[in-house]
Amino acid sequence: MGILEEISEFLQKGKANEVKALVQKAIDEGMDAKTILEEGLMAGMNVVGIKFKNNQVYVPEVLIAARAMNAGIALLRPLLVKEGVKAKGKVILGTVKGDLHDIGKNLVKMMMEGKGLEVIDLGTDVPADKFIAMAKEHNANIIACSALLTTTMTEMKNVVEKAKESGIRDKVVIMIGGAPVTDNYCKSIGADIYRPDAATAAEAALEVCGK
Amino acid sequence: METQRGITIHATQDGKEHFGEYGNSFSLLDYLSKHTPFTLQAPCGGKGRCGKCKIRIIGGTPSPVTDTERTLLHPDELSAGIRLACMVNPETDLSISLEGEKKVQGNKSFRFSHPLPVDGSLHTLVLELVPPSLEDQRSDHSRLLSALATEGLEVPTPLLLDLPQVLREGKWRVTLIAQKNRVLSILPSTLVEGQSSNPASRIFGVAVDIGTTTVAAYLFDLYTGVHIDSQSELNAQGAFGGDVISRIQYALESLSNLRRLQEKILTQIDELIHRMAIRTGIHPAQICMACIVGNPTMIHLTLGLNPKYIAEAPFIPVTTEPLFVPTHELGLSLSAGGIVRIPPAVSAYVGSDILAGVIASGMATSTMRSALLIDIGTNGEIVLGIGDRFIACSTAAGPAFEGAQITCGMGGVAGAIDGVIRRNLPVLAEGLQGPDSTPCPTHPLSFTTILDAPPVGFCGAGIVDLLAILLETGMVDETGRMLSQEEGKRQGHPLAEWLITYDDEPAFLLVPADKSGTGMPILLTQQDVREIQLAKAAIAAGIRTLLQKANLTFDEIRTLYLAGGFGNYLNPRSAIRIGLIPKELEGKIQSIGNASGLGASLALLSEKTFSLFQQVRERTSYIELSSSPEFQELYVEEMMFPS
Ligand code: B12
Ligand code: FES
Numbered sequence: 125m126g127i128l129e130e131i132s133e134f135l136q137k138g139k140a141n142e143v144k145a146l147v148q149k150a151i152d153e154g155m156d157a158k159t160i161l162e163e164g165l166m167a168g169m170n171v172v173g174i175k176f177k178n179n180q181v182y183v184p185e186v187l188i189a190a191r192a193m194n195a196g197i198a199l200l201r202p203l204l205v206k207e208g209v210k211a212k213g214k215v216i217l218g219t220v221k222g223d224l225h226d227i228g229k230n231l232v233k234m235m236m237e238g239k240g241l242e243v244i245d246l247g248t249d250v251p252a253d254k255f256i257a258m259a260k261e262h263n264a265n266i267i268a269c270s271a272l273l274t275t276t277m278t279e280m281k282n283v284v285e286k287a288k289e290s291g292i293r294d295k296v297v298i299m300i301g302g303a304p305v306t307d308n309y310c311k312s313i314g315a316d317i318y319r320p321d322a323a324t325a326a327e328a329a330l331e332v333c334g335k
Numbered sequence: 336m337e338t339q340r341g342i343t344i345h346a347t348q349d350g351k352e353h354f355g356e357y358g359n360s361f362s363l364l365d366y367l368s369k370h371t372p373f374t375l376q377a378p379c380g381g382k383g384r385c386g387k388c389k390i391r392i393i394g395g396t397p398s399p400v401t402d403t404e405r406t407l408l409h410p411d412e413l414s415a416g417i418r419l420a421c422m423v424n425p426e427t428d429l430s431i432s433l434e435g436e437k438k439v440q441g442n443k444s445f446r447f448s449h450p451l452p453v454d455g456s457l458h459t460l461v462l463e464l465v466p467p468s469l470e471d472q473r474s475d476h477s478r479l480l481s482a483l484a485t486e487g488l489e490v491p492t493p494l495l496l497d498l499p500q501v502l503r504e505g506k507w508r509v510t511l512i513a514q515k516n517r518v519l520s521i522l523p524s525t526l527v528e529g530q531s532s533n534p535a536s537r538i539f540g541v542a543v544d545i546g547t548t549t550v551a552a553y554l555f556d557l558y559t560g561v562h563i564d565s566q567s568e569l570n571a572q573g574a575f576g577g578d579v580i581s582r583i584q585y586a587l588e589s590l591s592n593l594r595r596l597q598e599k600i601l602t603q604i605d606e607l608i609h610r611m612a613i614r615t616g617i618h619p620a621q622i623c624m625a626c627i628v629g630n631p632t633m634i635h636l637t638l639g640l641n642p643k644y645i646a647e648a649p650f651i652p653v654t655t656e657p658l659f660v661p662t663h664e665l666g667l668s669l670s671a672g673g674i675v676r677i678p679p680a681v682s683a684y685v686g687s688d689i690l691a692g693v694i695a696s697g698m699a700t701s702t703m704r705s706a707l708l709i710d711i712g713t714n715g716e717i718v719l720g721i722g723d724r725f726i727a728c729s730t731a732a733g734p735a736f737e738g739a740q741i742t743c744g745m746g747g748v749a750g751a752i753d754g755v756i757r758r759n760l761p762v763l764a765e766g767l768q769g770p771d772s773t774p775c776p777t778h779p780l781s782f783t784t785i786l787d788a789p790p791v792g793f794c795g796a797g798i799v800d801l802l803a804i805l806l807e808t809g810m811v812d813e814t815g816r817m818l819s820q821e822e823g824k825r826q827g828h829p830l831a832e833w834l835i836t837y838d839d840e841p842a843f844l845l846v847p848a849d850k851s852g853t854g855m856p857i858l859l860t861q862q863d864v865r866e867i868q869l870a871k872a873a874i875a876a877g878i879r880t881l882l883q884k885a886n887l888t889f890d891e892i893r894t895l896y897l898a899g900g901f902g903n904y905l906n907p908r909s910a911i912r913i914g915l916i917p918k919e920l921e922g923k924i925q926s927i928g929n930a931s932g933l934g935a936s937l938a939l940l941s942e943k944t945f946s947l948f949q950q951v952r953e954r955t956s957y958i959e960l961s962s963s964p965e966f967q968e969l970y971v972e973e974m975m976f977p978s
Contacts, residue, residue, distance in 0.1 A: 179840060179861045182815050182868060184974050222647045224961040227971070249648065274380065274576075274584050275646045306383060308403075 127153070128164040131196065135168030138188030140195040147196040157203035162240070165196045169238030173323035176235075183227065186322075190234035197237075211242035213333025214264040216255055218246035219302075220279035225272035228302055228322065232268060235326035241333060252282035256290050264296060265333050268325070271302040280305075281313040297332045301325055342425050348373045348433040357425055363397075364388050364420035368574035369595065373433050376569065376746070378577030378739035380585060381421035383407070385577070385739055388420040395429035398422075409855060411848075447936075450560035454941040457514050457538065457557055457623075460486065461524055464507040475499055479521075483511075490518045493663040493671035497521075497620065512538050512623050512670075519623035520670035526618060539563065539622045541608055541669070542935035544688060545600065545629030545637060546570065547579055547713050548737050548746060549900060551932050552607040554615065557624060560940050564611040565932075569746060571603040572596050572636070577734050578713045579632035583646045586636065597639040604637075605667050622669040625662065626676040626939035628931055630686035630714065631655065634677060637665075648961065650683035657949060678938055678948040682957040684729035689716045690948050690955075691934020693725065696896040696927055699951045704893040705885075707878065707920075710931070711736055711795075711901045715874045718955070719881040725955040726885060730877035735870035736795035736901050741863045742842075743792040743855075750791035750852050753904050754783040755800040755845065779829045780804065780845060789852030793859070796904035801859055802867060803909035805843060806976050810834065813978045815868050817841040817861045871915040872973035878917060879973070880966045884958055889919035898930035914977045 125133070127150050134142040143165075150160045172189045175181040215236055219229050226248045233243045244262055246254060255267050267287070271277040280300050287293040299317040300310055310318035317332070319325040342357040344366060353371045360366035364381045367373055367390075379385035386407030393416070400413060401422045408417060462482045465471065473481070475498050479490065488511070498521065501509060505523025512520045520538070527537050540557045543550065551567035575585040575596060586593040604627075612619050627637065631652045635642040638660070644651040662673035678687040689710055693699050698706050698720040708718040715732040718725050738744030738751070745751050758781045782797065784790050793801070805811040808830050810818055819841045823831030833844045837860055846857035882889070895916065897905065907924040910916045916924065927933075938945040960966040 179865060180816055182865060182974060184971050185814060187971055224648060227967075273646070274382070274580055275587075304379075304382065304384065306403075308383070 127155075128160070128167070131160070131164030132168035132171065135165060135189055135192045135196070136171055138185060138192050140188075140192040143192040144195045144199065147199050151199065151203065157200045157207055158209045161197070161200055161204065161209070165193050165200075166238055166240060169193050169235070173235050173238060173326060176231075177321055177323040183231065186231055186234065190238070193234070193238060212240045212330065213242070213266065214262050215241050215243045215266040215268055215329055216246065216259045216262065216264045217243050217268045217270070218250035218255060219248040219270045219272075220276050220283070221249055221251045222279060223271050223273050223276035224248045225270070225302075228272065229270035231322035232270065232301065232325050235322040236268075236329050239326045239330045241326070241329055252279060252286045255283050256286045256292065259287075259296050260290070260292060266297045266299055266329055268299040268301070268329070271300070271305060274304045277302070277304050277309065280315060284314050299325065299329065299332075343428045344425065345428070345430040346371055346373060346433060347431075357429075361424075362421050363390065363418075363423045363425070363429075363431070364574065367420060367433070374569060374571055374573060375420060375433055376573040376577065377421060377575065378573075378581075378734055380576030380581035383419065383422055386419060387577075387739060388574075389417050389434065390420045390423075391432045391434075392416040392418055392423075393430040393432055396426040397429060398424040398426055411855060415854075447562035447933075451555070451562070451936055451940050452944075453558065453560040454943050455558075456942050457512060457519075459538070460488075460511045460513065462509050462511060464502065464509070466507045475502055478502075479509075487516055488513055488518050489516055490521075491661065491672040493661065494518060494521055496671050501620075514624075514674070517672070517674075519672050519674060520620055521672070522618070522620055527621075537617070537621055539617060540624040540626070540939045541611075541622055542932060542939040543604055543607075543625060543627045543629075544691070544929060544932040544935050545604075545627060545633040546688070546899075546931070547582070547630065547633060548573070548577070548734075550600070550603055550607065551929060552604065552611065553932055553936050554608075554611045554622075555936060555940060557940065562936070564615050566607040566611055568603065568607065569748070570633075571599045575599075577737070577739050579630065580646055582636065583632060583642045586641075587643055587646075593636070593639060593641070596636045600633070600637050601665055601667065608667070608669065619668050620670045623673045624676065624939060625667065625669060625673065626678070626935050626945070628678055628687040628691045628935040628938075630688055631680045631683050634680065634686065638677075645683045650959075652680070652683050655680040655682065655952075657945070676938060676945055678935075678945060679952050681727055681952055681955050684714055684731075685716055685718075685727045685955075685957055687948065688931035688934075689718060689727065690951050691932075691938070692896070692898040692927075692930035693718055693720070693934075693951055694937060694944065694947055695930040695933035696898070698725075698896070699947055705887060705891050706894045706896065707881075707892055708896045708898060708930075709874065709878070709902065709916075710898040711874060711905075711915075712899055713737060715870075715877060717874070717877045717881055719885055719887070721885055721887065723954055725951065726881055726958055727955055728877050728881055728958040728960050730873040730960060732870040732873040733866075735866045736798070738792065738794055738798075740866045741793065741798060742837075742860050743857045744798065744863070745792035745794060747785060747794040747796075747900050747904065749784075749786040750788035751785045751794035752782045752790050752792065752797035752801075752845070752857065753785050753794050754906065755780055755797055755804060756782070757804055778833065778845070780833075782845065790846050790850075790857055791852045792857060794904070795901045796906065798859065798863070798867065799913055799915065800906055800909045801843070801845060802864065803906075803912035805830075805859070806912060810843060811864055811976070813976045815864050815974070815976060817843065817864060867913070868974045868976075871913055872970050874915055875917055875973040876966055876969035877960065878920075879969045880960065880963060881958065883965050883969075889917065892920065892923060895920045895924045896930070897924060897926045898928070900929065902926050903928045912977070914973060914975070918977060 383403040508524040658677040715730040823834035842860040
């Protein structure tokens, strides 16, 4: 097994220490950071994503795998900057105002990072204005909103409205998700994309940014 | 959309019929919940997410089947005319039938064999009034008051409504029931004496526990503390969502919605009381008092109070104070002068029902060692008692244990599988019956159902039992992954034969279609296991968080009291096996049945107990888990199953 596959395997098992050691080894062997990232770490996270989507692994395994991925990325970050590797797109992510649930949102973040996207995580209880302001500031491709309460879900509509008001609606794709959200709801408030789980959310985000 | 004007709907449930005009309802669910007396459970509140609001089309043309229904319903169901009420609009006049699911299991543990303590705060007084005549034309009221002159009693105005009949029926001899200086009821003495030689023993009260899912009412003799009768039903607000947030959201859409929810629950309580009164042959005017407990949302909706700020951070209810509400203000047909006692609550998500549990369990008065109380419902409330202090939290486990969100899940009603066990299937000669009358003699598992009805689905206890067995036999691993059909075949375990693929996912088949009461297979899918992981982790993490906050180890816990209908049926060993309850508490679990109902009954019968609620509340601190980093971490850890 090559070192990249090994990185991917250990990442899938959530072994942060092994991943870290192997990434360091690959760097020392002179492999470029972009390759390690894409063919080692991201490849591993991709497998985790597919298994998660198919219900073969669950939240804890994804979180542990993501921890391992982050351990590897931390080593690569300075090199990626030096190599001039840019993120494939920028996503503003947060849980909407009044809502403090963030486990699902965190999974979305990890999966998106696993696709090479830069995610600016605004945390929980995020007012609509903040999503807009940050999207402007970072010139983001996507605003992604999470909501777990039927009562706070309506806040997503405000995000769409505010995006229109501030004139950035045609520059940014609005993506929504969370347990009570449905595709019908997405259409009814004029948002762009709904996805039922973090893995497909990340796939959709990558597709948007690739365009 | 075309206008639906002129379309009529003919609906039946349990042999009852209802005709009505569809009008501008936006779905059949909307129509049924607003315009018919029928009950339909709609756990997701009509959002097309839960797939539980099933109805059957008997005749007429409904709107075409939606994609949502295609995902949530099985093809066999669709071809049998089953639809989701929240997704259907009629295109012509429609005839539909609703499943009769109203009956709740007959209060197994809820016969109090001993009278409960009463504090004798009620007194009766028999008055002989001088009959009126042309010479004595004083009003009925004046006549009563002058006879009462020396007693210093106050007669609430609503009692005047029935006063003329009562005085004349009793031939000017009446029995007054009073508490302190307030008259609660005036009865014709003939009525009271006709029933019993001791008038005092014919005065009643009702304790009510309003759960989000189930409403239970208990009739008591207020003088002796003897339990006379009880009744319970699924909450009639079920058509407006299965959890408190959905109900609140519905209530917030308009004032008339809030009124509708209030009316639904009050009508239901009234009906339960009426039914008990008729069954036991007593007159509603003899019921002088009620005590109602429930979570704060239920109490708000019962009183018609605005629940808005319960739903959003920082979660502020209108009131958590103890209240005394005259029965006529709620339109309950008890004695017109009666009083409804509403005990206090702790916070937006820890209500009087939980305090009632603390009191019923004895935790409130014992200061010996630490104990835990858990009420596993949609909101898993947990209370830790340490000495004379309490800390409480609410874990939002979700309704998985009440059967919602589970493919074949259902509430604890007739036909629900409530227990699953492994059969010792030694060599059984072909054709021989197994050791019990399981419908499927070759299946290595057998089960029991509520009221021994044919199996229809799982209630929480059955799900937990089955999952425990699947974990124990390796059909599901500690991460929650279920073996696929092929993996099962390779593994060769006798249970593995019952692993199937259902909707592209692994599933375990317990009851094949031809053996079930619905003609549909009863199974547990991979996705169901995931839902249970979310729910059980919330409870387990809640317990651990409280212990951490209190700096306590499990050794120091004397008893874990399991309250609530689910707790009552749950097999503790299975609960520990799936990690719903931490293993460290093994051997300390005690199911105490509907503790909220018992607590409410105690507070109905004794003012002292009623004021104990207030004392317990003052000694309780509430932990908000939304802002607790400990909870967050423990929650993810607890999603795994114990190995
Ligand atoms: C854990 C939990 C909590 C924790 C939250 C911890 C935390 N930091 O997140 C605590 C205990 C604090 C909590 C509090 C409350 N909760 Co809560 N909670 C839950 C629970 C059990 C699980 C939620 C969860 O984490 N799921 C796991 C994740 C992975 O799933 P997910 O979030 O859906 O995310 C996936 C997808 O939806 C998608 N996704 C998520 N976000 C996004 C975003 C985008 C853009 C996309 C594309 C996709 C996407 O990807 C994810 C992975 O695939 C659910 C019940 C349940 N069994 O589901 C209730 C539940 C959500 N809570 C509920 C309630 C009522 C509350 C409270 C109001 C009440 C209370 N008792 O305390 C408070 C409110 C706090 C607040 N203002 O937010 C209700 C909501 C009911 C309703 N109709 O809205 C639920 C459904 C339980 C119930 N039925 O009563 N809760
Ligand atoms: S699907 Fe109709 S109420 Fe949930």
